[in-house]
Amino acid sequence: MGAGESLQHEVEQFLYHEARLLDRRQFNEWYDLFAEDSRYFVPSMSADSDPTADAYIVHENRKGIQYRVSRLQHGSAHTQIPPARTAHMITNVIVEELGDGEVQTSAGYVVFWSRGAVEARYAGLCEHHLRRANGGWEIVEKKVSLLNNDQPTDRLPLL
Amino acid sequence: MTTDVQTGIPDLIGESRVHRSIYTDPAIFELEMKRIFSRTWVFIGHESEVPHAGDYKTDTVAGQPIVMTRDEEGAVRVLFNRCRHRGAKVCNLPYGNSSTFSCLYHGWTFSNKGDLIAVPSRQLCPANFDPGNYPLVALPRVESYRGFVFGSLSAEGTPLEEHLGRATHYLDCLIDRSPEGEIQVCKPVKYSYPANWKLQIENYSDNIHARFTHEAAFAARRPIESGAVERYGAGSQQRSDLRMGINRVLSHGDSMTDYRGDRPQMAFAGRDPEYVSIMTEKYGAEQAQAIADMDIHVIIYPNLLMHSAYCHYRVIKPVSVDQTVIVGYPFKLKGAPTELNEAFVQASSEHISASGAVQVDDMEAFARVQEGLAVEQDEWVSYVYGIEEPQVPNEYGEIELGMMTEVPALHQHREWLRLMSRD
Numbered sequence: 184m185g186a187g188e189s190l191q192h193e194v195e196q197f198l199y200h201e202a203r204l205l206d207r208r209q210f211n212e213w214y215d216l217f218a219e220d221s222r223y224f225v226p227s228m229s230a231d232s233d234p235t236a237d238a239y240i241v242h243e244n245r246k247g248i249q250y251r252v253s254r255l256q257h258g259s260a261h262t263q264i265p266p267a268r269t270a271h272m273i274t275n276v277i278v279e280e281l282g283d284g285e286v287q288t289s290a291g292y293v294v295f296w297s298r299g300a301v302e303a304r305y306a307g308l309c310e311h312h313l314r315r316a317n318g319g320w321e322i323v324e325k326k327v328s329l330l331n332n333d334q335p336t337d338r339l340p341l342l
Numbered sequence: 343m344t345t346d347v348q349t350g351i352p353d354l355i356g357e358s359r360v361h362r363s364i365y366t367d368p369a370i371f372e373l374e375m376k377r378i379f380s381r382t383w384v385f386i387g388h389e390s391e392v393p394h395a396g397d398y399k400t401d402t403v404a405g406q407p408i409v410m411t412r413d414e415e416g417a418v419r420v421l422f423n424r425c426r427h428r429g430a431k432v433c434n435l436p437y438g439n440s441s442t443f444s445c446l447y448h449g450w451t452f453s454n455k456g457d458l459i460a461v462p463s464r465q466l467c468p469a470n471f472d473p474g475n476y477p478l479v480a481l482p483r484v485e486s487y488r489g490f491v492f493g494s495l496s497a498e499g500t501p502l503e504e505h506l507g508r509a510t511h512y513l514d515c516l517i518d519r520s521p522e523g524e525i526q527v528c529k530p531v532k533y534s535y536p537a538n539w540k541l542q543i544e545n546y547s548d549n550i551h552a553r554f555t556h557e558a559a560f561a562a563r564r565p566i567e568s569g570a571v572e573r574y575g576a577g578s579q580q581r582s583d584l585r586m587g588i589n590r591v592l593s594h595g596d597s598m599t600d601y602r603g604d605r606p607q608m609a610f611a612g613r614d615p616e617y618v619s620i621m622t623e624k625y626g627a628e629q630a631q632a633i634a635d636m637d638i639h640v641i642i643y644p645n646l647l648m649h650s651a652y653c654h655y656r657v658i659k660p661v662s663v664d665q666t667v668i669v670g671y672p673f674k675l676k677g678a679p680t681e682l683n684e685a686f687v688q689a690s691s692e693h694i695s696a697s698g699a700v701q702v703d704d705m706e707a708f709a710r711v712q713e714g715l716a717v718e719q720d721e722w723v724s725y726v727y728g729i730e731e732p733q734v735p736n737e738y739g740e741i742e743l744g745m746m747t748e749v750p751a752l753h754q755h756r757e758w759l760r761l762m763s764r765d
Contacts (some may be wrong), residue, residue, distance in 0.1 A: 225697060227531040228436075235684045237529035238654075238672050240695045242688060246572060254699060257558035261706040319734055333436065335532035335667040338705050339697040 186278035186286065194278045194288055194313065202271035205341055210252040213341075218314060218321040221245050225290045225342055230328035231310070240332065240339070248275050255341065267298035269340050273309065284315035285323070292327065296340045305342065306330050346374060355759040358729050358752065359722040361528030362715045368727045371663035373592075376634040378644055378761045379404035380495040381505045383505050384595075385646035385657060386410060388527040388671070389418050389489040396439040396454060400431075403493060404657065408481065409433045410491065414441060420484045421456045426476040430590035443478075452478050488517050489524065490646075501591030505539055507593045508738050516650050519633055520610070521620045525653075528672045533696040533706040535633050535668075537658035537712035539644075540754070542668060545704055546647045547589060547597050547641055547750035550727055554693055555707050559699045563607075569692050570652075570685040574613040577606030590751055593735075593740040597645030601651075602637070604745070606653040609637040610689070640752070643757055652688035652693055664712050670694040716734040 186194065217223070217230040234242045243251065254260055273289035280287040288298035292309035296302065312324040327342045347369045354361040354370075364370055384403060392397050392412040399410045400423055407423035409432075425445040427719045432443040432452060433667040442459065444451040451460035454477035461467065483494040485502035488511060492502050503510060517525055535542075545551065553560065563571075587601040601609070611617055611637035640648040644700035645658040653675065659667040674683040694701045715723070728747025735741055743749050 200738035227695070228529045232529060235680075235687065238670060238687060238691045238695070240531060240691070240697050242691060243569075244572075247569060247692070252698070253562035254558050257561050259554075259557040259561070260703075261555065261558070262702050303639075333532075335534035335669070336536050336696045337536065338702045339695075341695065 186280055188254070189191045189278070190280070191278050192288070194286055194320070195273075197313065198273045198276060198288065198290060198309075198311065201322075202273050205271050206269050208266065210255055210341070212265070215327075216219050216320075217245050217248055217324050218316070218323050219245060219329040221248070221322055222249055222324045222326070224326040226326070226328060226332055228333045240329075240336075241327075251341070263301060267296055267340050269297075281312075281313055286313050287311070288313065294342060296341060303337070305336075305339070307332075346519045346642060350760050352545075352759065357720070358725045360442065360755050362717075362721055362723060364755075364758070365540065365715050365723075366663060368663045371538075371660070372763060374652075374660070374758075375451070377764065378758065379660065381499070381764075382496075382644065383433065383483075383485075383492045383494050383502055383645065383762055385642060386420055386484070386491045386493045387753070388488065388525070388673070389486060389491060390673075391437075394439065396441050397437075398433060399659045399747045400433050400435065400441065403481070403583050405661075406494060407431050408493075409443070413453070413455045417455075418484075418486065418491060419455060420481045420491065422481070422632055424479070425450055426478065427454075432478070432596040443689075450476075454580050456480060465727065476654075483608050486511060489654065505594060506596075506642065507596075508740060509592050509596045509640065512592075512598050512638065513648075515633075515636060515638065516648055519636060519650065519653075519678075520675035524676040525673040526676055528674065530669045531691055531695045532667060532673045533662070533694070533701065533705065535708045536667055537664055537708035539658050539666040540662065540707040540758075542656075542658055542666060542704075543641060543644065543709070543754060544751040546641050547599060548748065549587070549589075551597065551704075551707065552745050555703045556700055557584065559703065562705065563699075564661060570610050570689040571607055573681070573685055575612035577609065577613060581638060585745065587745040589739075589743040589745065589747055590749050590764070591743065592754045593739065595641075595754045597641050597753060599639040601639075601746075603635070605637055605651065605704060609635050610688075611635070611651070611682060612680075614679060614682045614685075617682050641754075642756060649690070649693075652689040653683075654690035656694065666708075668694075725749075 193324040223243045227239045234318045269307045272293040277289050279287045280306040281287055288311045290309045294305050310326045314323050354364050387410050390752055395412055395414050397412050401408055408420055409423045410420050412418050423433050425432050427450050428447055430445050430447045432445045442451050449462040453459050456476055458473040459478045479495040482497040484490055587604045589599050591597045605721045618630055618634050621633055637651040648657040654670055654672040656668050661667055672687040692698050725748040728749050731743055733741045
């Protein structure tokens with residue numbers, strides 16, 4: 184069942200907020216959006232890959248996300264010297280109410296990436312499972328299915 | 343140009359230095375495809391990727407399309423993925439199951455053994471047209487060692503086991519960590535980097551770079567721990583800073599590193615009591631623990647890199663002189679606990695993915711080396727670490743070296759020179 188106008192607006196604003204945190208490199212604030220029991224997936228080869236059976240590009244719990252964020256901000260994170268600039272685009276957002284203050288969203292997703300002389304772009308589907316918390320939302324699961332996840336990719340930005 | 347390259351090859355590899363052009367010259371890259379990747383044994387894939395009759399997997403060898411199939415009798419074959427009529431690829435999916443391959447262009451249909459079994463409008467062909475003359479071309483040589491399928495585009499050469507030599511022992515070590523003596527290869531994760539393929543294979547025996555290149559990964563991991571480490575703990579905290587391990591140079595550019603307890607946080611299988619208990623029934627307590635704790639890298643020149651602690655292997659696919667693709671396959675140990683196998687998949691993915699913790703820093707290093715090697719005024723790449731250590735073969739013909747050494751890379755370059763110098 185689709186969401187009402189105000190819920191749709193509220194959820195979209197949250198997704199835009201998340202995208203903006205990534206683009207501003209506010210990685211700690213981004214990490215804070217994730218729930219204690221959260222999961223973060225970027226499948227390899229197919230959107231339907233089985234994370235227990237197949238390799239994946241990202242498959243993390245909240246600690247893993249914290250490790251990722253901590254690594255990226257370390258002074259010797261060579262892939263961040265110079266830092267990449269990103270523009271995360273979220274569009275075509277569909278919100279589905281799950282009850283108990285939880286929603287499932289799916290959205291069209293494009294990331295433009297620029298670092299020194301190198302540019303790249305990544306597109307796909309971005310899905311969130313969100314839960315109401317502290318007057319806003321927290322991320323229970325985020326899954327990014329890149330269109331080209333069956334192709335080799337160079338050093339990826341934070342998706 | 344090509345003539346100059348060929349006659350100049352021996353001058354490019356010195357005792358402890360190599361010329362920058364082996365990483366930057368497109369003509370040398372073309373010659374590598376002919377003299378290395380189209381001649382010696384190269385790793386193709388694992389039989390567990392095509393477990394059932396009709397299963398296939400498409401790939402490339404030396405830039406040429408192939409298909410690895412399992413035919414109806416269960417035999418694994420490696421065929422060129424090229425219609426015998428006008429040349430189209432007959433199979434266009436990465437994985438699948440089919441007993442036949444039909445060409446989209448004029449409908450020629452081949453069995454998964456490669457036999458041409460249907461030619462539409464046959465009455466229009468010459469009277470003496472014989473489909474038996476047009477099977478899909480098989481790789482000139484295909485042999486497998488305990489499920490690891492290798493191929494050679496050259497009809498002549500030493501048999502696979504003889505070529506692998508002592509490397510078969512280390513393949514055994516990796517495979518026999520499975521209680522059933524068999525592995526199951528998973529779907530891969532792929533990465534690419536804008537630099538020469540040799541930088542990856544050299545890097546795999548280089549233990550000197552880690553604390554510089556991967557400083558951020560190590561520093562961030564200590565207070566947090568994630569993935570498999572979270573599940574199995576970090577192991578002994580008495581890290582030796584890589585002083586216990588050794589390297590062994592084998593033959594034909596192959597080598598291995600035995601970390602021997604230097605990386606307890608990575609060798610987590612030995613902390614899975616169920617796995618250790620299964621292995622103890624088979625091997626006794628002491629040997630079982632040693633197998634479970636095994637932490638080795640094995641390099642089979644020119645395109646296979648293996649990792650015991652996280653249970654994966656990587657296949658090097660040179661694309662051009664300054665572009666390389668690596669396909670990383672986690673593998674499960676058949677008969678080992680499900681949780682442990684899942685931890686292997688997770689640890690491997692975190693380690694090697696293009697969004698992972700460790701390999702991305704190496705990719706950054708490779709890219710910067712390639713950019714730096716554009717400097718023509720500084721022609722030579724230097725190797726200095728461990729090169730004065732005595733190189734005396736042991737009873738197995740292996741040269742045992744310390745941990746901090748660049749000698750295995752120099753042996754890769756010697757194999758490179760041997761292959762590149764033959765017409």
